[in-house]
Amino acid sequence: MERLRQRWGYKKDNGMTTEIAFADIRSLRGLIRADRITPGELVSVFAERIAAHNAVSRAFITQTPQEAARSAAALTKEDILRSPVAGIPYASKDLFDVEGVRTTAGSRVFHDRIATEDAFVIARLRSAGALSMGKTNLHEFAYGATGENEVYGTCVNAYDPTRLAGGSSSGSAAAVAFGLVPAALGTDTGGSVRAPAALNGLVGLKPTIGCVPTHGVVPYCWTLDHVGILTRTVADCADILGLVARYDSRDPASVKLPKEDYSESLGEDISGVRIGIPSNFFFERSDPQILSALERVKDHLAEKGARLVPVTFPDMRHTRTVSLTVQMPEALSAHSAHLENRGELYSKEFRAGLALGQCLLAEHYVKAKRFIETYRQQTNALFEDVDVILTPATPEIAQKVGTVKTTRDGVDEAVGNAITRFTTFFNMTGHPALTMPCGLHPEGLPIGLQLVGRYFDEKSLFRVAHEIEKCGKFSIPLPEVDT
């Protein structure tokens, strides 16, 4: 650390580490390649920050800085040059298996479960030289969008620690937002990457279903589960997707596709891009400040030559019922053996959900999956006329810890349902969706937007998202976590 202080010329630790801690991956990569910092020093900086901030943020369940330091020491100059993430620390939601490390899934049930091999995406990042700093907190088994966890604590929002980080990938969002790692992996079954990313001022991506293999990730609902990515910038997100988007025969949903360079589209002109603006559901019953921010984004995109095209989504009234009807029987099936052996270790909340799954009929489940197919066909039809669809990421900003329900326009809604109201649908259809910040609410909390694309057309999302990011009009200040 002394070498770092001398090299960076800072008098105080805080100044030096803050600049590094909130840098994006591409900037850190530049520093490493310019020999201004080593991967081992980066690990030290982030390890110190995790030690300093984890008690408040509750981001990490398991910290592995020693393993990260060993991996950093083994990296060669060639390794550093061959990969966009070599020497870069990251974290993964505690559903991803990391060989030799405990995978708790945020539950007492898995308190002693040590992974014997890496999940597919962890193996990809390991071979690319990325450094795993540990496993992040979550809503137990990803069942819930608030991130509240009675065993490992509830992650708070970096912009206001009295507010929720959101979930279920709460720890992954908090870890990046508090400057404890520059990127993290999460899972998204109804918005569990995109919503917490939006609530914490980050970029969150749920790729097309089948794009990133889920092998080695504790399942919640096979039909809806997606691996997702949380980063500070759109370019970082594109770089990581380029590493983890591959075919894996162990994942039945995995799709064989040619290797893509997702960063290709960054910086491309958006003139002529057709952007769908939903005329129903997505701009309804929302915080007016969020809607105003989205209006400013629409104006900017139009100024840049994009064409705004109204689109109408199918009847959305039953979408949450359809999603729940698929989720709970699949979760019950996934947990069947553990319920028999360790049933008493589950939280009351999750057991209640599993009991519900027990009492639904097979016909209900199949009908729900047939509805999902109609949603897919109807959404695909919208993409005949547009290239990308723009919506708010969430209808509300981050809520206070302990909030049970929100009320908007006289309608009460469970806070978890409100957080994921605009994201859940695209887990059913499987379309790629990205959330990113687009303004700061007068209450000092991030506002997010969501971009949705055609199957396997993540490049169009990155193209539009990068335009919104690079123009600077929608940038938000960093959270003041070090004061």
Place this chain on the structure above:
Amino acid sequence: MKPLTRSTLEGICSQMASHDWSQAELDELVDPRLGIITGFQDLLDELETLRKIDLGTTAPALGVQKR
């Protein structure tokens, strides 16, 4: 459709293959008091509405392909 009763759920759990659910967990499904599950009856009512919607020959959703 008549409202769900605990005896129905007890019958399912004792007469069909099922995990062991406590009386409190079954109570919560038919008469939510703890706020853990809300609206199971509403969910069943909505599922009954969906069941009656004819989706023709639409198959259940499987994998997706590039379009």
